[in-house]
Structure formats: structure tokens, C-alpha cells
Amino acid sequence: MSEIDFTNIIGFTLSQLKTEFAKIGLTNLDAKRVFPWIHTKSARSFDIMSDVPLKVRKILEENYSIKIPNCVTLQKSRDGTKKALLKLWDENCIETVFIPEEKRSTVCVSSQIGCAVGCKFCYTGTQNFVRNLTSSEIIAQILFWNESVTNIVFMGMGEPLLNFENLASALELLLEERAHNFSRHKITVSTSGIIENAIFDLAKFGVKLAISLHASNDETRSRIMPINNKYNIKTLINAAEEYQRNSNTDHVTFEYLLLKGINDSDANAIELSRLLRSIPSKVNLITFNSWPGSPFIGSSYDHAHRFAKILLGKGIRTIVRKSRGDDVLAACGQLKGKK
Template sequence: MAFSLDLASPDTRPRVPAATIPATSGEKPSLIGLDRESLATALRSLGVPERQIRMRVAQLWHWLYVRGVADFGQMANIAGTLRQALDAAYTIARPEIVEEQISVDGTRKWLFRFPARGAGRPVEIETVYIPEEGRGTLCVSSQVGCTLTCTFCHTGTQRLVRNLTPDEIVGQVMVARDRLGDFPDAATPEGGILPSEGRLVSNVVMMGMGEPLYNFDNVRAALAVVSDGEGLALSKRRITLSTSGVVPMIAPTGEDMGVGLAISLHAVRDELRDVLVPINKKYPLAQLLEACRTYPGVSNARRITFEYVMLKDVNDSLVDARELVRLLHGIPAKINLIPFNPWPGSAYECSDWDQIERFAEVVNQAGYASPIRTPRGRDIFAACGQLKSESERMKKGDRIAMESAPASELAAG
């Protein structure tokens, strides 16, 4: 998973209304990611009688999100003439899979390509699936690239291209469910909803490429579809949005989305966080933590997650640990300690494991859960902070060589 990354002022970020059917260059607009009202509008544009709209919307929703079909021709209870009209005007195709990699630990990474939008060009992003005992977490991207240069994050070295649209965000979830067999058999007439306890994709985290809160409207629209109880039906308690600290949009996230909140913290002093997470210059720690204290719905039963990457001799002292505890006083929280995942050219090294454990002990003794996150998918560059979708892909031999190199060599770039 990549850390959330910050891109532009919220006053200037693009805002796409949730009801907009996204237009593509030379491509049919997609019905994926639309709310029911927008699906109704699409059906009206094809001349469907008003008395049938509600029924047809329900049918489309069922086929798209319960059965997971990617072809109008499979929608058996919709008249053939309407299926043909839908196929001529719209698409429900999945994102193109350019590459699928499977780690030795079972982690999967997909490189997706989306068609050009407007005057733009086709773009690529990465999505990661992490299997764990009793759960499976999908790390979803919200933007193509990033404009900030968070110094520990590989994604931050790739420039921002554009925001992802609701269909592109939801499409990542649907492809993952396709590839993992999480949809019921669409060909079975009585096929039903897969029981939630049997799902391989049980959790979604908006922690992939990009800063979700600088693509607020599209992320909100996409998560509304993902969490809808009559479709993909992922509980909002199983969805977490990670932000680097776009303070003005934190309260609206709780009010409008109602999902779990994670903060990419990584430092306990403004002067250091200004370097590691540059948005801190705009929204310093005091403002960020106050927004967390007042986050709608936060409680001991629904804690905020603080992500803290462990950088050797940078932010990993016991003084830092005690200051972290002081800063978070009064906030229902847990702290994920993340061993730094190396990438070519990085100036940092991962903290020594003994030091990470000592840091965790200080935090634990203060009453905060502080699990040390086991690195996953390092061999396929799918770990935290490693996602990057530029066309120049690292060759497998180069990845293996990097994994076996001493940390001092990696830091030298």
C-alpha cells in the first residue's frame, strides 16, 4: 500500500458531481460507479418509459454489483432490445489489466490501464490485494500519480496526471472480486449474494496512489456504491480512508462518507513533518490533531488509525515515541508502525527491528495498540510507499537484486 499523498489546495481541486456520467475520448461512458438516480437518467435517455425506470434500475444494480457481470448480454431478465440499446450507448467493461503480479506471501498487485478522458491520454495505476487470516484487504488508488514529494514515498516521485473517476475507483474493487472469485456465478438463474463471511475482499482501504481528499467527490460517489447494502455491500466499518492531513475535508469525510479514518502522520514535530509530509506546512500538527479529535463518529469502538513509518535515526527515537503518546492524548486511536519499505533512490533506511520494538513498547505502555505491520508484497513492489505506475517498469531481476542489497547501498541510490 502507498501512503496517502497530498496534491493541491482544496479550493482548487477538481470536483466532479456524483451524478455525472464520465465522458471518455472515443469511448462510451460507463454505468459503473453511478448512483441510482444517474442510472435512471441513463435509462430515460434511451427512451425507457417512466413507469419502468425503478424496476430497470434495480435490475441493472443487481446485475452489476450482485452478480458482477461485465456484459449487457448476460442480463437475462432485461429485454433484448434494451440490452442492445444499453450496449450501443454505454459500457460496463472492467479496467484493462496490463499486468498481474503475485508475491511469495500471496499479495497480488494489478497494473490497470484506463482509457483517455477528454484531451488526455490513457493512464495507469496500481491496486494491491493483501490476504490475511480471516480477512482480505484491497488497497485502492484514487489518483494517477501525485504532485507532492513526500520524501519516503515512491508514489510521490510520480507527477499527478489526473483524478480517477467513480467508475475507475469502483472498477478496481470489481476486478479484484472477479480475479478472486468473489462474485456468484452469473450464469446460475438463482445465483445469490455471496455471504459476507465468505468474501476474499472483506476490507477496502483508500491508501493506494493519490490523496483521496483531493478527489473528494469522486471518492465519495465510489464508496457509496461500494458500501451499498444491495450491491457490493461492504460495511462502512470495513472501509478506511487514509489522508496525509487535508484538514478542511476531514469533517466532511466523517459526515458524508461515514468511513474509518487513517492519518499518515510519520512525525511528531512540525519541522520534521514539513519535510516528510509537505502538506504539514499548510496544515500543521495542531490543526490536524484537532480535526481528529472532532472527527464525526470517533469513539473507543471506532478509533482513528495513525500510520507511522519507521525511519532509522529520523523519527524512531524513544523521545519521539513519548511525544507521539503526548500528542494523541484524548484521541481514540491506534498506531500502525510501518517498517520502511525501500525503493531505488530513497535516502532512508528502515529502523532496526529492536528499535521498532522498543518504540512500540513505549506506545503500548501508554495504552495504545501499536501493531508493527508486517511488510507484504515487497518482492513485487506492492508494500506501503512502493506503488508507482510509470511505464518504465522495474525488471524482475532488478527487484530481486534490490531486495538482497544492504540497506546502505539502497540509501545511496
């Protein structure tokens, strides 16, 4: 079996599909007919594509596939959150999470197998980087749930901006009217703060950006996120400001994981408010979800609310985020593609 299955066409944008089809003598019209079958009519085989000529369907069957990975395990949390472990064509596994809420349902998508960034608080970070996911493997995680999904967050395994090309194809498909037709306001890409071209290229999609900040000064951030040695907080805030302007989004979200005795003092809250005063922002405070062998302890909910009160008092929009699915290790930073 090849390492990556390039015959699966569920992650192809319409223009990629046209280019692919041209290689085997099919037309742009064939591509235009096949495209909505995959994305809006949930076709999982070519034979049901009734408006595609039989001869074309036969050629498609010989050359391509429409595959959703098999589910190895499906766990359901007591709060309704579901976590699926999906097995890819090369036997590697990834996790995707479905989070139902009263007025919306969100899918948390992985972008890589493992992660090379190595944040100290993250379970995925303890697993070595294996490879980038293809755009088909990214889109498959949304199609897998087969439920009405209103929001997508790229907050699963991996650093999305280190797999920008495939992330961009997946975003194009999610935003495309003839495919998934999501509003750009319903998609969030989260980054640990990789300040390279990708963060600026992402702005053209106009999706929401969430930055994993998790510290109010460089000393602490470098300790828990080694990536800070390369892109420090000042560089990150400048990039966030530029992103917010270029993407025409209302604000940038800063994720802040509260770790007891590490980054959760009143002084940290005041320091954080100073960092964010010049940028339209929102802070998501998250209490730490522990995982086997984790070196940190999370701050309590009461403490999180105290921290939030200080930020709110300084005029920073802040919410304390409810942790979802932590009993099945489906919460933030708890994913690991383990069989």
C-alpha cells in the same frame, strides 16, 4: 479516444444511474434492474441481463459499457500479496494490490493517477499528478480481483480526499446493500491530512479514517511531508477528534513510518504519545519499504518494537504492522503506475 471514458457505468450509484437513464428515455425500473447485475452478479455485458427487456438492452449497448481495465502485469509476492498494473482507457496506468491473510483479504485501492502531495518517502509522490480516477475506475479495482474481498483500504496511489466526489460515489456503492454491501467497519480511507471540507463530509459514511502522521513534531513532519506547512499537526489532531465524534467510529488510526535517525528516537515516541493522549486512537508503526532512489533508511523491526513498547507504556494502542508484498514493490508507499 476521449481523456476519460464516461460511458462506463460500473461506478454509477443507483441514483446516478437513474439520472443517466432518464437522459436517454429509460425508466427508474430499468436502472433498478440493471444495477444488481453489475455489482452482485458480475455481469460484464448487457446481453445476459435476462430480466431487462431486449429493447432496453439494445439501447444500453449503444450508449454504455461495463469495463474492467486490462491487466498489463500481475506480480505475486512470496507472501501471497498480488499487485496488478491496470491500463486505463486513456493509456494511463494504475496499481492495485490484493493482500490475502488468514481471516481476511484486503484490496488496496488507488484514487488518483500520480499524486500532487509529494511526501518525500513515497514512490508515488515522485510521479507527477496526472488526473483523478473516476468512480468507475475506483470500483473496477475491486471488481478486477474477482476474489472474495473482505476489506478495502484507500491507501494506493493518490490522495483520496483530493478526489472526494468520485471517492464518495465509490463509497456509496461499496456500502449499498443492493451493490457490494460492505460494512462501514471494513473500509478505511487514508489521508495525508488534507483538512478541508472533504474530511468532515467523509464522516457521514462512518468509514474508518487513517491519518499519515509519520512524525511527532511539526519540524520533522514538514521536512518529510510538505503538506504539513499548510495543515500542521495541531490542526490535524483537532480534525481527527472531530471526525471520530461525527463518524461514530471507535478510533482514528495514525500511520507512522519509522525512518532511521529521522523520527524513531525514544523522545519521538514520548512526544507522539503526548499528541495522541486526548483522542481515541491506534498507532500503526510501519518499517520503511525502500524503493529505487529513496532517500531514507527504514528502522529495524527490533527498533519498531522498542518504539511500540514506549507508546504502549503510555497507554497508546499500538501495533507494528507486518509489511506485505515489499519484494514486488506492493507495500505502502511503493506504488507507481509505471508501464
